Amino acid sequence: MKFSQNFHLFQVPEWESFYIKSVKCPAACDTNFNGPLELYACLGSNIDLLNTFRSRKYEFLHRKETELRKRYGIELYLSAIPALDEVDEHELQVLYEAFTELRQELTNLRWYDRVNQDAIHRIYAKLEKFSKTIGPSHYDHKSTWIGLQLGWETQSLKDVERLNNLVTDISRAQSTVQSGSSLRSLCLKNVCDSHALAYPNTEYHAIRDNEPSILARLLDQKNLVNDSPSSGLEALLSGLLEFSMTCQSRGCTDILLSANLSNIGDVIDHNFLNHLIAVSGRSSMPVYRGDSECRTQGPADHSDTENGVSRLFQALGQLGPSQRSVLQITDTFGRLPLHYAARYGLTAICQSILDSLHDFEQGSSAVREAVLSKDSEGYTPLYSGVSRNHSAVTRLFLETLEMGYQTSDQAKDEHLRSVLSDLLLLALRSRYDDIVHLLISSHININHQSSRGETALYIAAKIGREDYVNTILKASPNQAVIDIFETVNGWTPLFVACARGHLEIVELLLNAGASQTILDHRGWTAKQHAAFRGHLAVASILEGYFTGESSGGTASKFFNIAIGANNKLRDGYSHIIVNLGTMQEGKQVTAVDLSCCSSEFSLSLEADTRFSIEVSIHGGSGSSGLVQLPILDDMVNDPFIFRTKNLSKAQLVFSIFCATPVEGKKGILVGSGTALLESDKNQLFGAQRESLIRELSVPILERETLKYMGTVTFTFVIAKPFIHLDTPSIVYPFKDEGQIQLVGHRGLGQNTTSRKHLQLGENTIEVDVTLCSQIHVQLTRDLVPVIYHDFSLSESGTDIPIHDLNFQQFMYASNVQSPRGNPISVLGGPILQTARGQTGRGKPRSRSLTSDRERGADDVQDRMKHTVDFMKKGFKPNTRGDFIQDSFATLEELLIEMPETIGFNIEIKYPRLHEAVDAGVAPVAIDLNTFIDTSLDKIYRFGGNRTIILSSFTPEVCILLALKQQAYHVMLITNAGKQPVTDKELRGGSLQVAVRFAKQWNLAGVVFAADTLLLCPQLVKYVQNLGLICASYGLENNIPENAKMQAAAGLDIIMADRVGLVAKSLELHPYDKVGL
Known part of the structure; x- marks a missing residue:
């Protein structure tokens, strides 16, 4: 994100x-x-x-x-x-x-x-x-x-x-602290020191122990009760009263507030009131209490607040009419007592102050002025109530202002509407439900805009609150509010809802008449933003709007991206690529979680910015990276890259620092954790095996105590060097720039349940020999690269993955359906057709269907019935009886037996986590470097001068392909948000992140599910203007109209199953020997 x-x-x-x-x-x-x-x-x-x-x-x-x-x-x-x-x-x-x-x-x-x-x-x-x-x-x-x-x-x-x-x-x-005679009051001591008075130790203890009779006697003895006390005695009385209220000594408070203190107005001034209101208010606020095990939020002590309210009522009751002006005097911060009462949510005190002001002024004007009076920061009591989510205080103030609304002064009424409208925007941003509904029901301008041009509807759409949007739409006087745009991007509420994928809100806005044809400052439509960010369900309900060919919008943006350094691995070095956090969407994982740590270095404040994490390597080289905490971005495409010659000794070190004014921003080391990357992998998963779960969590221990402090979760991949294919390719993968290249998906096309056209079995030589095609390479347990698409071999009657079978076991599932149980290669080789249809050796007639072969096919069909893949799709590709079945093939056979004029898009079909989860098998596969090196070795040995593009859905595979070799272009394949989303990989979750990933690793381009490009064809040019090849795949490409639309948009490569049909619609020869 x-x-x-x-x-x-x-x-x-x-x-x-x-x-x-x-x-x-x-x-x-x-x-x-x-x-x-x-x-x-x-x-x-x-x-x-x-x-x-x-x-x-x-x-x-x-x-x-x-x-x-x-x-x-x-x-x-x-x-x-x-x-x-x-x-x-x-x-x-x-x-x-x-x-x-x-x-x-x-x-x-x-x-x-x-x-x-x-x-x-x-x-x-x-x-x-x-x-x-x-x-x-x-x-x-x-x-x-x-x-x-x-x-x-x-x-x-x-x-x-x-x-x-x-x-x-x-x-x-x-x-x-312990009770005793040595305790003292700082407030009383300060008063006495300021006025050269002796510290009232006996009075202190009388108040502390709540002994009103003793206090009364002491006051008499010291002659503190007289008609004209000195300023020092007034200050002392004020200090004693403050301390009595702080101690909740009610009896002593009564003595100090008794009627015979005729000069009580000199004791209780506005500063006194403000301080006591603040003291009472803070006691009701939640406080964080340090704990050696975990950070917890202490409960608010509401009894203190209630006692504080009652004490202040007593003080207010003692003020005569001539002294109640203290309620209208501001302190050094420009605040009235009402500001403090509102700030801390003390509704009863707010009510008492308003009543006193009303009675004293004999009208509502003073009350209104108090509620809307600004302090030196520009905040009113009403603002304080809203900003701190005190709904009861806000309701009281709104009722008070309601009484004075619609005065003869139109300017004042309009000012009030503006104030309330601004507060609504604040309440919406803060998600204060009760206050939002209070303000919407008051006298507001629903079309009011913030300094950035945001309306209430825009903010509600941005934060994804459908209930807010619904309420605001019902309160809107007309449709104009719907399409008001903010000033930064030129977005309307529909834009921001689309960009964030809020489907329900988009539907509400469309039903209310939101315009879909508005362009933002970049010339983009709301639909384009939705498709760009992978929100295809949102984009699909919006109408298309063509902004013109390369004259505006997405197609007009050409960025001069700086060319990165050569990705080639240095001789003898392995690269370690590390990302903080998870790369899987939906996992609730915090990259750096220090929620449980000691009180000394506790992140007791959620927004503490003193802490940072340094990622470095021990036993290798590469610049360490320092990241400030908390991390504000997902860092999906911001990895740390380290090099090492000895992986067994390499250690990733995560160090937590706390900034100090002496050591600077990096600060002092407070905790650390270490991860071993290779030393125990063979013991955990076996030789040449690794987990598909690439996230690891490392405990962080405090430097001094070694106590548990938290965790760091990271994702990593290791790229080991490959000694061949290090000469950069000078072959452009197209014959003619600007002409779309047609590629057969899985050969002559993906097998489906459709019976409308002839289907040769996929994953075979026979389909791949006829045209430029996409093939899928997997590795068997004994490291033989084979051509096969699906994760598991359902033909075996189980959900066993390909990488858990040896080559003979893999071939048996094919042989059992072939004539006399022999593979086609044993029978004399496949039919070899050139791109123009010339035929090589003929296929023996013995392959005609017989009862024995029919029985073998039936056995295979029967075995597959209870496999996950068959139950999900209802068929299995390349099975006799459903398709024209042929033998499985290896990558070596394909490269040797097919003419070099036929190009390949070789998809490295490394197992993906969601496939293992769906099949219910352990998420363990062949070591990634072994998988890729074995495949590259075959390509190096048998690829010849063939045009080849390497591709994969797995970002780690693309990274390693880009680092290990320079001879062939590499492309990322992504669903880009296509529904249903089964692959949760963040780096391919949308067109936006996919192109960023491709640029990060100098890939040649991206292969998208066609849905995104069909929804917004202009995005083709966006991808190309970034210097990337743009390709598409999917069942939608079998529809001629869809193929024509993408071709018109300038698509570079289109992968289709109905090759002949699509070629005819595009006026291409299906067997051109060029390109892929």
């Missing part, structure tokens, strides 16, 4: 408008682009926007931490609190929650930066890949940005380290 397609999944939803807006900038330069200066100006302005937003957020967090430290007398930037084990446990909890919240907010900011950093890196990489004009100015621009990043990274890592130390120390102190 491409990073840009998942970009929205990695965003902090409330910051969506501040993310980089030019992720598609390099693609845009293909059309509406006036040169590199415009591009770099666009990129530079985006980087400036990111830096400005990041600096503003960072400065806000810095002020927030400063205020917290001032309140408790903690020195600024100090990484440890002195005598922490003597701090009261109630205050420890308050500090733990406050510093944890700060750490989370800083982590969010670092995550924001990480996502944008990846996006910008990809833009620079695309420029370097596609542009011919890269020069010093490009690298100066890039180095300037990298320098800015290094400065931010160093500073933010210092802050993360400081906050981590504080949280860890406080948590450790919480687990060891």
Whole structure:
């Protein structure tokens, strides 16, 4: 999956408008682009926007931490609190929650930066890949940005380290604190130090033990209750009240809030209220508690919140009318008490504040202004309620605003609609169901667009929420909302639903009248995007729309791809190709899973960006690769490649690093794991055998304790050198460029249940001698390359794979159906026809059907009835009685007995995992290198000057073919999303990823299931403009109209079963001796 397609999944939803807006900038330069200066100006302005937003957020967090430290007398930037084990446990909890919240907010900011950093890196990489004009100015621009990043990274890592130390120390102190006379309150101590007062130790203990009578006596004795206390005494009263509420000492709180404190308004100011609301609110937030075994999310302590609410009700009740203005005074962050109550979801406090404001102002205007008042970050209490998914608070605010809606001030009403519409987009991105329904039911503009031009319908379609789409469509006043396009790509909701394969949503949009003829900024249709990404079920329900031959859309894109290094293996070296994660779709596997690790290096925050993984080799060579965690892309076509001369000693090493401000971005080693690649393979599977499951999981152990830290899952393949076929081919695989080449699929055609035409048995020499054809090569257990398509030999009456049979066992299934039980080669050789129909030695008449041969065929038919393949298809190719049966053949026989003028597309039919699973057999096969080397050796020895293309469905086979030899072109074969999807291989899951894989390994081209190209013929030119051969196969190619459509689109190779019929429709001679 491409990073840009998942970009929205990695965003902090409330910051969506501040993310980089030019992720598609390099693609845009293909059309509406006036040169590199415009591009770099666009990129530079985006980087400036990111830096400005990041600096503003960072400065806000810095002020927030400063205020917290001032309140408790903690020195600024100090990484440890002195005598922490003597701090009261109630205050420890308050500090733990406050510093944890700060750490989370800083982590969010670092995550924001990480996502944008990846996006910008990809833009620079695309420029370097596609542009011919890269020069010093490009690298100066890039180095300037990298320098800015290094400065931010160093500073933010210092802050993360400081906050981590504080949280860890406080948590450790919480687990060891004991009641005693030595404990103290940091808040009270700070008040006393600031006003030169003695620390109220006796009052502290009275409050801590909830002894209201003792506290009352102490207050009397110290004359704290009088009509005009000094500022120091007011501060002390405020500190005692705050500590009493923190300790939940209700009796003492009642004493401190009693009526005889006539100056209570001087004690409870807006800062006091804000702090207590925050303290109460944080106690209801879920917190992560470190654990030596596993990371767990601690449950919220709702009793603390309820007590906090009741205490604040008491405080609010003591405020006289003249003092209730504190509810309308902002603090240093521009926030009202209502901001904090909304932020933490304290609905009862929000209601109390609104009631007080309503009563005090005797109207709703002050209430409305409070709900919509902005703090210094531009956020309102309503925004805080929505962004933090507090549905009850949001409902309260919406009901409050409803009372003031449709005023005489039209501008205010329109502003409110705009505010609510923006919040709907936020709620949709965040998937807050209750709030989404609340806002849709309120006064919104359903056609409202974000800064990127996205509507509510677009966002709902993008995130794949059918219920949201349905609700929005019902709420839409007219059809205009359906086809509004966003500004980055020019996509409508239909486009984004098609690109992500949301079939049900596409159907809803089509039923609502969405246009299928709109073109995006690249000139593509929604249907083309669906087919391109392998969503063929989606593409099939859309109408075709021809954008014009090479005048726009897919056919007009020509990319100047930089030519990669020669893939040839170096003499004596083996290559180890490693991908992080799985290459099989549908497997729920995390490439690097550190969810269980110690508290010291715990990924306690989901978006922690300090960690990275380094992949290296011990006992080999090759650059190690460092990947930042968590991995944002699937890295399907971004492998690590290492070389070694001694595979038995080669070890893959996975090292986990944690970034620090001293060691830099790579940081210190915190854990590692090692994988042995070859040393135990023979012991596990036997000589020359290996598993078809290529994923391995390696445990990661902590450096210091060797405790289990997590796992790394990776996929790998080893390419061993092949000493022949190292001369690059100079033969182009076509006679005439631009003329489509017709290839017989499985010889003269794949056998089917159809009785409409004569069918010679596939997998035989007789069908392959008549034309240029595709053949399938498999290996028997004794390493004989044979021509056979299916995974298992059902003729044997079992589901045994070909690679588990020796050659004689394989041939017996064919011989038993032949005259006198002899293979055709024993009977005098096959009929040899030249491409023009001239006949060699005749076939003996003894091959005419007899009762003995009929009995043998019946026996074979009877044996096959209970095999998986026969039960699935109802027949078996090349069986007497259903087809004109002939003997099986070997690759050597085929290469020797057929004229060199006949070309081959040789498919290396290595067993695939899904085939073994379907047949219910063990996923073990012949060693891949042995399989390929044995096949290549036959081709080297007997291929002569024949035109040959090598191909395979298996990406690992294509990689090894490209690395081992240079003489023949290699092509990947893929279903490209054809339904039903049985092969879950990610590297062939769509046309998009298949062509990227082909370019990655310098393959000649790709053979697609015809479905994709028939749905969107323009994609043929897209493939060719990337410098690749484009071919197709499938039953659809037997239909003349389909063959003509692909030929008109410029297809290079078409593989068909009905060769004569297709040749006639294309006006080709079916037995041309050219090409394949």
